[in-house]
Amino acid sequence: MAAFAATAGRLLGLRAAGTEGRLLRLRGAGLQRALLQPASATGDAAQRRQVAHFTFQPDPEPQEYGQTQKMNLFQAITSALDNSLAKDPTAVIFGEDVAFGGVFRCTVGLRDKYGKDRVFNTPLCEQGIVGFGIGIAVTGATAIAEIQFADYIFPAFDQIVNEAAKYRYRSGDLFNCGSLTIRAPWGCVGHGALYHSQSPEAFFAHCPGIKVVVPRSPFQAKGLLLSCIEDKNPCIFFEPKILYRAAVEQVPVEPYRIPLSQAEVIQEGSDVTLVAWGTQVHVMREVASMAQEKLGVSCEVIDLKTILPWDMDTVCKSVIKTGRLLISHEAPLTGGFASEISSTVQEECFLNLEAPISRVCGYDTPFPHIFEPFYIPDKWKCYDALRKMINY
Amino acid sequence: MAVGENPSQSLSPVMDSPSLRELQQPLLAGVGCGPPIQKPGEPQLGPPFGETAFAESLRGWQLLPPPLPTVSAGLGEPGPPDLEDASSSDSDSDWDGGSLLSPLLPHDHLGLAVFSMLCCFWPVGIAAFCLAQKHPQRQEQQHFPSLDDKPQFPGASAEFVDKLEFIQPNVISGIPVYRVMDRQGQIINPSEDPHLPQETVLKFYKSMTLLNTMDRILYESQRQGRISFYMTNYGEEGTHVGSAAALDSTDLVFGQYREAGVLMYRDYPLELFMAQCYGNASDLGKGRQMPVHYGCKERHFVTISSPLATQIPQAVGAAYAAKRANANRVVICYFGEGAASEGDAHAGFNFAATLECPVIFFCRNNGYAISTPTSEQYRGDGIAARGPGYGIMSIRVDGNDVFAVYNATKEARRRAVAENQPFLIEAMTYRIGHHSTSDDSSAYRSVDEVNYWDKQDHPISRLRHYLQGRGWWDDEQEKAWRKQSRKKVMEAFEQAERKPKPNPNLLFSDVYQEMPAQLRKQQESLARHLQAYGEHYPLDHFEK
Numbered sequence: 001m002a003a004f005a006a007t008a009g010r011l012l013g014l015r016a017a018g019t020e021g022r023l024l025r026l027r028g029a030g031l032q033r034a035l036l037q038p039a040s041a042t043g044d045a046a047q048r049r050q051v052a053h054f055t056f057q058p059d060p061e062p063q064e065y066g067q068t069q070k071m072n073l074f075q076a077i078t079s080a081l082d083n084s085l086a087k088d089p090t091a092v093i094f095g096e097d098v099a100f101g102g103v104f105r106c107t108v109g110l111r112d113k114y115g116k117d118r119v120f121n122t123p124l125c126e127q128g129i130v131g132f133g134i135g136i137a138v139t140g141a142t143a144i145a146e147i148q149f150a151d152y153i154f155p156a157f158d159q160i161v162n163e164a165a166k167y168r169y170r171s172g173d174l175f176n177c178g179s180l181t182i183r184a185p186w187g188c189v190g191h192g193a194l195y196h197s198q199s200p201e202a203f204f205a206h207c208p209g210i211k212v213v214v215p216r217s218p219f220q221a222k223g224l225l226l227s228c229i230e231d232k233n234p235c236i237f238f239e240p241k242i243l244y245r246a247a248v249e250q251v252p253v254e255p256y257r258i259p260l261s262q263a264e265v266i267q268e269g270s271d272v273t274l275v276a277w278g279t280q281v282h283v284m285r286e287v288a289s290m291a292q293e294k295l296g297v298s299c300e301v302i303d304l305k306t307i308l309p310w311d312m313d314t315v316c317k318s319v320i321k322t323g324r325l326l327i328s329h330e331a332p333l334t335g336g337f338a339s340e341i342s343s344t345v346q347e348e349c350f351l352n353l354e355a356p357i358s359r360v361c362g363y364d365t366p367f368p369h370i371f372e373p374f375y376i377p378d379k380w381k382c383y384d385a386l387r388k389m390i391n392y
Numbered sequence: 393m394a395v396g397e398n399p400s401q402s403l404s405p406v407m408d409s410p411s412l413r414e415l416q417q418p419l420l421a422g423v424g425c426g427p428p429i430q431k432p433g434e435p436q437l438g439p440p441f442g443e444t445a446f447a448e449s450l451r452g453w454q455l456l457p458p459p460l461p462t463v464s465a466g467l468g469e470p471g472p473p474d475l476e477d478a479s480s481s482d483s484d485s486d487w488d489g490g491s492l493l494s495p496l497l498p499h500d501h502l503g504l505a506v507f508s509m510l511c512c513f514w515p516v517g518i519a520a521f522c523l524a525q526k527h528p529q530r531q532e533q534q535h536f537p538s539l540d541d542k543p544q545f546p547g548a549s550a551e552f553v554d555k556l557e558f559i560q561p562n563v564i565s566g567i568p569v570y571r572v573m574d575r576q577g578q579i580i581n582p583s584e585d586p587h588l589p590q591e592t593v594l595k596f597y598k599s600m601t602l603l604n605t606m607d608r609i610l611y612e613s614q615r616q617g618r619i620s621f622y623m624t625n626y627g628e629e630g631t632h633v634g635s636a637a638a639l640d641s642t643d644l645v646f647g648q649y650r651e652a653g654v655l656m657y658r659d660y661p662l663e664l665f666m667a668q669c670y671g672n673a674s675d676l677g678k679g680r681q682m683p684v685h686y687g688c689k690e691r692h693f694v695t696i697s698s699p700l701a702t703q704i705p706q707a708v709g710a711a712y713a714a715k716r717a718n719a720n721r722v723v724i725c726y727f728g729e730g731a732a733s734e735g736d737a738h739a740g741f742n743f744a745a746t747l748e749c750p751v752i753f754f755c756r757n758n759g760y761a762i763s764t765p766t767s768e769q770y771r772g773d774g775i776a777a778r779g780p781g782y783g784i785m786s787i788r789v790d791g792n793d794v795f796a797v798y799n800a801t802k803e804a805r806r807r808a809v810a811e812n813q814p815f816l817i818e819a820m821t822y823r824i825g826h827h828s829t830s831d832d833s834s835a836y837r838s839v840d841e842v843n844y845w846d847k848q849d850h851p852i853s854r855l856r857h858y859l860q861g862r863g864w865w866d867d868e869q870e871k872a873w874r875k876q877s878r879k880k881v882m883e884a885f886e887q888a889e890r891k892p893k894p895n896p897n898l899l900f901s902d903v904y905q906e907m908p909a910q911l912r913k914q915q916e917s918l919a920r921h922l923q924a925y926g927e928h929y930p931l932d933h934f935e936k
Contacts, residue, residue, distance in 0.1 A: 122743060131702065135706035135709020136713045167695075172679075178905060309904075309908040
């Protein structure tokens with residue numbers, strides 16, 4: 001009880017000092033919970049793991065694709081893979097641990113249904129997985145490779161950048177590996193730290209010849225993954241792992257495609273354009289509500305979906321309307337994909353801008369473990385940046 | 393802050409096998425195990441039921457250690473993001489064989505017997521007592537005498553040994569070198585002679601010599617500034633032609649960069665070799681790559697790329713697809729002994745073996761990787777000795793003996809397709825030429841060494857001696873052929889020089905199957921730039 005009194009006093013003290021920003025930051029970090037709840041011998045609230053930094057907002061049930069089923073993200077992925085293997089007899093799925101269903105259960109049941117020659121484990125070697133996948137694709141068969149975590153894609157970087165991306169160009173279109181799709185879990189998950197939280201899309205954005213796609217939801221994931229698999233270019237499909245179970249919505253059972261390189265305005269607005277992809281789209285949605293509620297600001301929220309080649313037209317069109325742009329991603333600030341968007345938009349929409357373009361990103365550090373709540377570009381940081389843009 | 397609802401286990405629309413569903417249940421660890429937590433200062437609780445004999449039997453099950461969650465569970469399965477779920481992250485570990493007994497009851501039959509007696513459940517007590525006599529105690533380890541003296545490890549199948557001894561790698565007398573002809577072109581063991589018809593052997597000879605002639609002329613052309621770069625194949629023609637001849641014409645070839653003889657054997661026209669080196673408008677590769685980066689879809693020769701060994705796992709994937717398609721095709725993958733040091737080589741070998749792919753790994757061990765001799769490239773017995781480490785059938789052959797190369801490749805091909813397994817052929821040879829036109833090998837090896845191979849052990853001369861020995865070739869034919877092949881090469885060469893380069897628009901196509909909007913804008917931007925500044929660019933040499 002004494003501890004509580006002390007912390008409560010500190011809280012009041014802060015208020016008195018008028019350090020509203022600090023209070024916001026403390027609240028955002030979830031410390032408020034710790035300040036209001038007493039420590040005890042068992043179940044110390046301050047030690048409990050953080051609540052997620054976003055709320056998944058399901059989209060309304062799609063009407064135009066037939067019967068739907070409630071699915072989470074990994075189930076939507078399974079459904080897409082199931083559809084692909086059913087439709088395309090050459091399609092195979094491979095990677096580490098995919099045979100038993102995968103560490104994120106994305107391939108559960110597929111080996112039983114389609115056979116061990118179509119859904120199989122490979123040795124633990126990412127450069128092998130991607131190289132092998134390229135080889136399959138060169139013969140014209142469909143190769144769906146899984147990299148267990150996007151953090152482990154780097155051994156395959158040479159095969160992706162120097163081989164897959166350049167196969168068609170360097171051969172004068174005699175050969176290609178367009179039927180290759182690489183899938184990998186992506187982004188922060190609350191406790192992943194350096195090697196289970198990365199968002200490496202920026203490394204690949206710099207590589208002409210591949211496509212890079214990040215879905216925000218189960219419905220988007222299935223449609224975008226099917227588009228990637230059927231696309232005639234090698235694609236990397238990053239799946240936000242924190243959404244695997246947390247994101248649930250109605251998803252069509254039959255196959256359908258969501259076009260690549262088309263960004264989506266998921267909420268129209270007039271004062272600020274907010275651009276994000278993957279998990280961060282849900283953070284932006286909340287930021288948009290907060291902005292409307294607290295500042296009376298109308299935000300246009302755009303889900304970029306495809307990082308490469310990206311839909312400049314939709315973003316520029318929006319910024320021309322609103323005059324302000326905020327881009328947010330978990331990946332570190334420097335060289336992150338927000339810098340590419342920012343650079344292009346200021347070239348194309350310079351005279352329309354009312355304020356400098358804002359980027360709210362992860363810090364230029366490796367992704368930390370215990371400090372994750374401070375690291376991620378949460379809604380408070382985005383809100384604060386938006387506020388500054390409005391008041392510019 | 394609430395999170396989106398957590399789906400219950402029963403939602404899975406796909407076939408979620410019952411065993412997997414069991415694995416998804418949170419651990420029951422800690423329930424019923426161990427005494428209740430004692431708060432400080434409170435009187436010590438005795439055993440739950442207070443009766444000594446009874447408690448003794450209970451202690452038996454109290455002392456069972458709680459099953460440990462697997463280390464990997466936390467990472468593979470991210471815990472639910474909300475705090476309402478009190479249990480730690482799901483574990484994939486099974487435990488206790490799924491006992492049907494309540495955790496509160498003793499798990500051993502004797503204890504159960506005693507318990508039942510005391511609680512007046514006589515029938516249960518008698519039954520449990522009988523079971524206790526029939527079955528050994530659960531706490532005691534069951535004894536399997538027949539498995540005592542053999543290792544049970546899943547990772548290796550071997551015997552035990554009680555003498556400490558390291559395996560000595562054998563590099564002094566390593567894997568022997570298979571050959572058919574001696575250095576003078578004489579068949580050593582007649583039963584190994586493939587008895588190829590005259591026409592075929594002449595084709596071998598003409599392919600190798602035509603390649604040699606083309607190499608000389610194109611090397612010179614680089615020296616004269618006509619092409620930017622070139623790599624010769626001197627001394628290795630036997631590896632190309634012997635192996636190419638042993639394949640079906642539709643077998644897929646993944647090369648490194650020193651396998652032009654394979655294309656030559658498959659009748660790739662001189663015009664197209666030249667077109668690629670000149671990057672002219674006839675180049676099927678549309679002028680995008682440095683010279684000698686050939687490719688031909690029609691002849692199943694995958695376009696060469698500069699990064700070394702990247703083709704190795706790709707060849708394995710292609711072989712896997714061929715196996716699935718029941719194509720009766722083999723994939724052959726060429727690489728040098730230097731490239732074999734790359735991680736991609738290790739990856740390719742391991743995948744080929746584990747995934748049972750019909751692929752031939754053909755290593756040209758020519759003694760040097762640019763300036764790096766084999767003594768600095770590896771310390772084991774070459775590349776062939778690595779094969780068994782992966783479970784791959786392996787052989788070492790005399791790469792300058794075109795029949796040995798032919799025989800080995802032929803047999804490897806037959807078995808690779810029939811048995812769906814990879815084969816490794818290490819063809820020993822010597823790189824007589826420099827690494828490329830950017831290299832002067834006198835900086836790192838003696839002229840004497842090079843001369844030995846050129847004069848004493850050359851695939852072309854050995855085959856010529858064989859041909860002459862059979863009466864299928866003579867000096868006059870040699871003279872005539874040299875003149876003719878030179879003439880053919882010179883004609884193709886002059887034609888290639890005269891042709892314009894491809895349209896600069898081809899700089900932008902084939903990045904993707906369809907041109908993205910951004911790239912089209914960049915293409916238009918270059919077009920506008922050339923309109924204003926075209927005089928500073930060599931537009932005259934390019935097609936309009």
